[in-house]
Every structure is written in C-alpha cells, then in structure tokens.
Amino acid sequence: MLIACANVASLLMARAAQRGRExxxxxxxxxxxxxxxxxxxxxxxxxxxxGAVAGFLLAKILLRIFVSMAPEKIIYLNQAKIDLRxxxxxxxxxxxxxxxFAFAPAVxxxxxxxxxxxxxxxxxxxxxxxxxxVATQIAVSVVLLVSGTLLLRSLWxxxxxxxxxxxxxxxxxxxxxxxQRYSVAAQQMEFFQQIAARLRRMPGVTALALSDxxxxxxxxxxQIYTSIAVAxxxxxxxxxxxxxxxxxxxxxxxRALNIPLxxxxxxxxxxxxxxxxxxxxxxxxxxxxxxxxxxxxQHLQLAFPSPINNPWYTVVGVVGNVKxxxxxxxxxxxxxxxxxxxxxxxxxxxTIIINTGAPSDIESRWIRSExxxxxxxxxxxxxxxxxxxxxxxxxxxxxxxxxxxxxMTGLLMAMIGVYGVVSxxxxxxxxxxxxxxxxxxxxxxxxRLVLWEGGRLILLGGVxxxxxxxxxxxxxxxxxxxxxxxxxxxxxxxxxxxxxVALVAVTVPARAAMKVxxxxxxxxx
Numbered sequence: 012m013l014i015a016c017a018n019v020a021s022l023l024m025a026r027a028a029q030r031g032r033e034x035x036x037x038x039x040x041x042x043x044x045x046x047x048x049x050x051x052x053x054x055x056x057x058x059x060x061x062g063a064v065a066g067f068l069l070a071k072i073l074l075r076i077f078v079s080m081a082p083e084k085i086i087y088l089n090q091a092k093i094d095l096r097x098x099x100x101x102x103x104x105x106x107x108x109x110x111x112f113a114f115a116p117a118v119x120x121x122x123x124x125x126x127x128x129x130x131x132x133x134x135x136x137x138x139x140x141x142x143x144x145v146a147t148q149i150a151v152s153v154v155l156l157v158s159g160t161l162l163l164r165s166l167w168x169x170x171x172x173x174x175x176x177x178x179x180x181x182x183x184x185x186x187x188x189x190x191q192r193y194s195v196a197a198q199q200m201e202f203f204q205q206i207a208a209r210l211r212r213m214p215g216v217t218a219l220a221l222s223d224x225x226x227x228x229x230x231x232x233x234q235i236y237t238s239i240a241v242a243x244x245x246x247x248x249x250x251x252x253x254x255x256x257x258x259x260x261x262x263x264x265x266r267a268l269n270i271p272l273x274x275x276x277x278x279x280x281x282x283x284x285x286x287x288x289x290x291x292x293x294x295x296x297x298x299x300x301x302x303x304x305x306x307x308x309q310h311l312q313l314a315f316p317s318p319i320n321n322p323w324y325t326v327v328g329v330v331g332n333v334k335x336x337x338x339x340x341x342x343x344x345x346x347x348x349x350x351x352x353x354x355x356x357x358x359x360x361x362t363i364i365i366n367t368g369a370p371s372d373i374e375s376r377w378i379r380s381e382x383x384x385x386x387x388x389x390x391x392x393x394x395x396x397x398x399x400x401x402x403x404x405x406x407x408x409x410x411x412x413x414x415x416x417x418x419m420t421g422l423l424m425a426m427i428g429v430y431g432v433v434s435x436x437x438x439x440x441x442x443x444x445x446x447x448x449x450x451x452x453x454x455x456x457x458x459r460l461v462l463w464e465g466g467r468l469i470l471l472g473g474v475x476x477x478x479x480x481x482x483x484x485x486x487x488x489x490x491x492x493x494x495x496x497x498x499x500x501x502x503x504x505x506x507x508x509x510x511x512v513a514l515v516a517v518t519v520p521a522r523a524a525m526k527v528x529x530x531x532x533x534x535x536x
Contacts, residue, residue, distance in 0.1 A: 021144040025435040059109035082405030146472035148425040153476025159418035175333040177269035181396035184363040196354035220264035227334040242310035275328035290324040296344035426516040434520040465517035
C-alpha cells in the first residue's frame with residue numbers, strides 16, 4: 012500500500028505539474044478555485060473507480076490461485092472470499108488515497124507566472140518531492156525483495172537439510188485406539204504387538220518398529236535437564252537451562268529409520284523381556300551429559316512420572332542426531348526409552364514404522380487389511396515418511412511464494428514510478444537538452460545525463476532500503492531457517508536485480524532524450 016501510494020502521488024504530482032499552464036489559463040479566464048477543485052475531484056474519482064474495478068477483478072483471480080496453492084492445514088482458508096466488508100474497506104482506502112493525491116495540487120492557487128516562465132520555485136519543490144517519493148518506493152521494494160529472497164533461501168535450506176534418517180523407503184501407519192474399548196494398558200500392548208507380528212510377514216519389510224511419535228515432528232515428551240540425575244554425580248547433572256526430548260521406541264526403531272549407531276548398541280530382544288530399564292542417547296544429548304565420551308554403561312535417573320522412587324536407566328548406545336522439532340525449529344538433544352513387553356510402557360497411540368524396498372499402494376492396502384482383520388473399527392493414517400516431511404514444508408513454501416509475489420509486485424510498481432518520473436523530467440528538460448545538443452553535446456552525453464537522473468534515485472532508495480532491512484533484521488531472523496538476515500550474497504543478488512530492472516526502466520526515456528531534435532526543442536523558446 013505504501014509503494015502504491017508513493018507511486019500514485021509521484022505520477023499525479025507530475026501530471027499536475029504538466030498541467031500547470033492549463034490551470035493557470037483557466038484561472039486567468041475566470042475559473043474559481045472551487046471550479047478547479049471540482050474538476051480535480053471528478054478526475055480523481057474516475058481514476059479511482061476504474062482502478063478499483065480492475066483491482067477487484069485481479070484480486071478475485073489471485074485469491075483463487077492462492078487458495079488452490081495453499082496447504083490444507085491453513086484452517087478456513089478455502090472459505091476466504093471477497094465479501095462486502097472487504098469491498099467497502101478497499102473502496103474507502105483507495106478513494107481517500109486517490110482524492111488526496113489528485114486533489115492536493117488542485118487546491119493550490121494557480122500560479123499565473125507559469126504562463127511566462129516554465130520553471131518556478133514551486134515546480135522545483137514538486138520535482139524534489141516526486142524524486143523523494145520514488146526513492147521511498149525503491150526503499151520499500153528493497154525491504155520486500157530482501158525479505159522474499161531470504162525466505163526463499165530459507166525454504167531451500169530447509170528442504171535440503173539433512174534429517175539424520177531415511178525417508179524415501181519408509182511407510183508409517185499412525186493409530187489411536189478407542190478409549191472405551193482399549194481402556195486397559197494390557198489390551199493396548201496386545202493390539203499393537205499383534206499388528207506388528209502380522210505386518211512383519213509383509214513382503215519387502217526389512218525393519219519394523221513402533222514409536223509414540225515420529226520425527227521430524229516434535230516428540231510427545233520433553234523435560235528439563237535439571238530433572239535428570241547421573242549416578243555418582245551431584246544434581247543437577249545436566250546443568251542449568253534447556254530441554255531434552257524423548258520417545259518410546261521398540262528395538263528396530265533405529266534400523267527402520269537408518270539412524271546411525273555411533274557407540275554401543277541399540278535395543279535388543281533380550282532387553283524387551285528384562286525387568287531392568289535401558290536408554291539410548293542422541294549424540295547431542297550424550298555430548299552434553301557426558302562430554303568425555305564415556306556415556307556407555309552410565310546410569311540415568313529420569314524424573315518421570317515423578318521424582319520419587321524413579322528407576323535407574325542404563326545407557327546402552329549413542330546414535331546420530333535426528334531433526335526432531337519440525338523443519339524450522341531448533342533441534343533438541345534427545346533420548347530413547349525402550350518400550351518393553353510390559354503394559355506400563357504402552358498407551359493408546361502408536362506409529363508403526365516400516366522400512367520397505369519401495370513403498371507402494373499395494374503395501375498400504377496390505378497394512379489396512381491386516382489392521383482391519385484385528386479390529387475393523389480402528390482408524391489408521393498411512394503415509395510415506397517423505398510425504399509427511401513434504402507436508403511439513405507446505406506452509407513455509409506457501410508463505411515464501413506469497414512474499415516473493417508481493418516483492419516482485421512492489422519492484423514492478425517502483426520501476427513504473429522510476430520510469431514515470433524520469434520520463435517527466437526528460438519532457439520538462441526538452442529545451443535544455445536541445446540547447447545542450449545545439450552547443451555541441453553528444454548523444455552519449457545526453458544518455459549519461461538522463462541515466463544519472465534515474466540512477467541517483469535508485470541509489471538513494473536502495474541504500475535506504477538496505478538500512479531499513481538491517482534495522483528489522485531481528486524480526487526477519489525469527490522467520491528464517493539457517494539463513495542470516497545479513498547474508499551478503501542475498502544483498503548482492505537484490506542489488507543486481509534492482510540495477511538490471513532499474514536500467515530497463517530508465518533506458519526508455521533516456522533513448523527518447525537522445526533522439527531530441529534541437530530545432531524542434533528550441534522552436535518555442
């Protein structure tokens with residue numbers, strides 16, 4: 012809106028300056044200020060109505076496009092429409108802006124002196140005002156362009172980020188049992204173990220595991236480091252501050268997701284039947300708790316469900332880090348608790364993780380059939396893990412597309428403003444250009460003169476835009492993933508794009524200035 016207002020203001024001010032002689036003649040012939048104001052008001056309303064109608068048609072088309080592109084998780088977006096409130100609001104805003112910028116020059120008393128002299132102090136001040144408005148447009152466009160470019164780079168980094176696990180050959184089936192039918196923990200354990208035994212017979216299965224949650228989404232459980240005790244150390248063992256994530260998993264969890272084993276071993280079937288408690292740590296968790304690398308064999312006391320009479324857990328392995336707080340969140344150190352053949356380790360929700368050669372619709376139908384054969388009333392959500400990851404990236408991708416669209420629209424509007432102002436300046440300085448040519452200036456001298464007129468506006472606006480972007484870099488940082496708001500490459504690419512587009516906008520009036528005929532330019536001097 013700011014870019015549009017600056018654009019309309021600069022163009023209408025240029026138009027008013029161009030019509031200064033006409034208004035002075037009307038005033039000299041007896042037209043009252045009220046008559047001139049009515050004329051300006053009528054013209055402004057016609058421009059506003061025409062622009063509003065075109066804008067509404069374009070908005071309706073763009074709304075359908077954006078809604079069709081948007082991810083399903085944005086609630087109620089498919090119900091978005093241009094209703095009466097939006098129409099009235101837009102009409103009021105656009106009319107007010109249009110009238111303000113078209114009406115303001117008309118209320119000034121026409122300067123009759125412009126009949127005898129084209130250049131005046133008022134004309135110079137108006138020209139300066141137009142130039143500052145254009146510089147403002149460019150500054151705001153730079154902020155949009157830098158923001159859009161940073162978001163696009165952030166999206167790219169997010170999609171190419173290493174998750175620490177395999178996704179392409181993994182099928183997932185999320186199940187939540189009914190509270191009334193499966194109210195006892197033993198029933199819940201029996202159901203999931205029966206399903207797991209059936210699905211292991213499915214052709215192509217190389218590993219099958221169950222977990223209460225699935226990365227890269229956040230785990231169901233978090234706890235503070237200060238609630239974790241290490242045998243032989245004073246509490247708190249984990250230092251101060253920070254959170255640790257954890258999950259319930261079965262023995263083949265790490266093999267199903269191809270999470271690398273760094274030290275010790277993963278869970279095994281013997282530990283499933285043991286009365287002891289075992290835990291596997293992520294590399295980040297082990298590095299914080301055991302910086303000397305001596306995690307294997309250590310004993311941890313985890314404050315769950317209460318700090319009283321908690322069992323001690325034996326560390327049996329250390330595995331690689333896995334992205335566990337969404338695609339854009341900070342990864343948390345994590346540990347994994349073994350879900351044993353004991354009812355107290357189970358609840359109503361689990362995700363079955365199946366590593367196959369190549370997930371297909373046939374395998375999905377097989378999974379549904381096996382689950383239905385045990386209990387046809389249980390709902391199941393079957394997806395490939397790669398699809399789950401893609402869904403998590405949909406909203407950031409949609410936001411990046413929107414910001415990129417508005418950034419390019421802002422750039423286009425700013426360049427229209429540059430073109431309009433430079434064209435007007437060339438038209439105003441036609442006689443001056445004619446004199447320069449008559450006194451021996453070359454066509455290239457004229458080209459450089461006009462290019463400098465537009466170039467300094469672009470330079471001024473570009474510098475202001477970069478400074479404004481740096482000023483809001485802290486807010487930008489909260490929206491970005493693995494990208495610095497001060498990234499020099501981003502600034503360089505924006506400056507290059509701005510320079511190329513601005514050069515195109517300035518070249519057209521510059522070429523027109525080169526073709527000025529000195530005799531024609533001086534005819535009315």
